[in-house]
Amino acid sequence: MKYPYEVTVTDTGHPITAGVKDFRVASEQYYMSVDPNNHVLAESTFTGEHLPWLEGKTIPQAWTRTWGRGRVFYSAVGHDLDDLQNPDVTRLCTQGFAWAARQDA
Template structure:
């Protein structure tokens, strides 16, 4: 499903794309890639990367390969702590329910970053992610919970998009994107397109 949205973006950015849904691709030498785009999520709490896969992925990013990830990537490989350290966060729950098109607002908190250039605050109807987030992230956008579903979450603010670095590599993550309708929101597409371009290996 995500191919319908990502491939035109990657084409516009001038990227040559290798596509796979085979997790064992992470066993290969990944250092030749400028960017690894992740939307893997099979929703298994017992799923994890092998030590070799973690070493390959983290080593490639440390050497300069970028990571661009969205939505379910923060719920993937739940037993691999180093993977979530790399991504910068870990999904905990969507209080309104799995797959529920719950309306919520995302507020851009850093309008001066190249990833958010021209991106306005936006409204989506999707899974509103409540996450555990690394304080070392550079937060770009956030959402505030109303407490409608869980009253004790009223006023709680959770980052929804951020950047970070890992060695020489750059990491971009956005929590929005359960459905194509969310991803096709012009501001979401712009945020992610610029995030993908920012995260890709630097020419220098």
């Protein structure tokens, strides 16, 4: 289901979120179980308008973790071209990919 929702940056001190402000997207608002070892960078809270049983539940939207010597960056945002054209989404993704590749953004 595609509808507007807010994404809140929860770790503003991470290199991936540097300069990224909270933003609004119109996309699928994913809900999932995640590993508690993931480092959450951004999250969203369900309003219950479309999925009443999830009202008030906060779900990670972007996170990192290490895997052996590797780095993993995940973002649930970006299923719609309009969302990817949002400057904060673009910055989040660009910096996330660079962080995972151990390169400067």
